[in-house]
């Protein structure tokens with residue numbers, strides 16, 4: 001091994017379902033020096049399939065057994081939300097660094113517990129707030145933080161999809177997910193809004209459940225959904241800026257492939273917008289009153305995170321930016337620094353999410369608790 005070879009990192013994957021296959025495995029697998037040493041999942045059939053596809057030596061139905069026998073340096077936790085906390089605690093106790101899927105926990109109080117535990121462990125802890133790595137988002141972060149758009153006055157955030165009326169598994173039950181569309185799609189937008197515009201001070205909100213989702217696509221009957229399909233809120237940031245957010249899973253006809261995702265920022269010197277279906281471009285406008293948006297390609301330096309091993313021109317641009325998340329996690333472990341975003345940002349986003357649900361339930365403005 002040459003002296004410049006990257007230090008090896010042995011990783012265990014816990015929960016090898018949808019997002020693990022789409023984002024975590026392919027992101028980690030391409031990083032030199034990363035060895036995916038074991039998989040853990042409660043679903044034996046899926047485990048066996050993944051083992052064959054990914055050629056991983058060790059598989060476990062019990063994550064605790066995987067942690068004690070394999071002793072990985074790091075784990076990715078990509079299970080449904082209700083078990084994030086117990087798996088995080090087990091992994092930290094076993095001495096592993098942890099990348100956990102969003103939302104970090106079931107409610108704000110739980111995320112405070114998780115954050116404090118992780119901080120005391122001295123291990124690296126990171127949130128999978130994946131949209132932070134969209135090239136357009138990298139560029140807009142630069143435009144906002146460098147002051148090129150001036151002072152941001154208002155912004156809007158929309159995630160409008162069409163998932164149809166059928167059952168959607170664990171996502172439709174509060175006991176497994178914590179919340180519906182808010183924890184699924186909303187929490188990402190809370191995170192990147194705060195990353196770009198600073199902390200949210202107060203919110204007012206509304207939620208709706210439109211479908212019972214008692215039928216699966218193949219005709220079985222399941223217990224009805226007990227979480228929201230749609231959520232909207234107005235936020236006031238500590239800076240004084242405002243944000244208007246809307247997320248929905250039943251929005252017929254929205255955007256390419258029914259996957260509309262917009263974040264638009266209006267500043268005193270200009271405006272910028274990101275659209276997920278075009279991750280390598282932004283809409284930009286200056287201060288001229290008659291000036292319409294122009295489509296601007298994201299400059300090369302913002303197409304990937306620095307040092308990332310992926311080629312931004314290879315593969316589906318809508319998938320591959322997500323691999324930079326794994327790069328941030330492994331780089332932070334190797335460099336001995338806190339990853340960004342860490343569980344701190346997971347906790348901070350959950351403080352806002354809980355305030356949104358409270359505001360909707362009580363039909364009023366709610367101040368977001370001060371995050372320690």
Ligand SMILES: NC(=O)c1ccc[n+]([C@@H]2O[C@H](COP(=O)([O-])OP(=O)(O)OC[C@H]3O[C@@H](n4cnc5c(N)ncnc54)[C@H](O)[C@@H]3O)[C@@H](O)[C@H]2O)c1
Nearest residue numbers: 015016017018019040041042043078079081101102128130
């Ligand atoms: N960051 C993103 O963009 C993004 C996108 C989708 C999902 N997610 C998040 O990822 C997580 C997983 O979502 P998904 O869509 O992949 O779900 P999924 O149902 O496809 O996969 C979850 C897997 O976890 C396994 N599992 C459940 N309990 C377990 C346990 N105790 N030990 C080991 N394995 C266990 C299940 O058997 C299943 O295979 C959720 O927290 C979700 O909110 C994030």
